[in-house]
Amino acid sequence: MAELSRIGVAIDDALLEQFDNLIATRGYTNRSEAFRDLIRNELVQETWQASEREVFGTVTLVYDHHVRQLADKLTVLQHAHFANIMANMHVHLDHHNCLEVILIRGKSKEVQTIANALIAMKGVKHGRLTATAA
Ligand code: NI
DSSP states (O other): OOOOOOOOOOOOHHHHHHHHHHHHHTTOSSHHHHHHHHHHHHHHHHHHHHOOSEEEEEEEEEEETTSTTHHHHHHHHHHHTTTTEEEEEEEEOSSSEEEEEEEEEEEHHHHHHHHHHHHHSTTEEEEEEEEEOO
16 A cells, blocks of 8 residues: 555635535545545546547536527537537426537547537536546
8 A cells, every 4th residue: 555644734614614514425434535535536637638638528508598699609619510529418498498418529628628618608507528538
């Protein structure tokens, strides 16, 4: 087993309380393990974001389809990247809101650029890219 180093972390009470609540809901029994997992997650994230390797992802969008030309703009953007966009699922959540899940592939940076453009589009209320590598 790798040698362990002990470090001291200064953190304000309110933030620590939130952290303790979070890790409790995730089933951690001690802070050290939760802290290590958080660091590992960030490192994995950093690795795939920086790499040139092929990644696969989903872009989840929630938007109001009444926003002028938004649905058209989303479609145009996806056609511009047809080689990266694999599939697309659209669900009408209610009278105004649509949920769209877009399957995307490509080089990490390419995928992030396309996802960011979709998410940043005016009228998109919430968006998130989740990516993984094979
Ligand atoms: Ni819809």
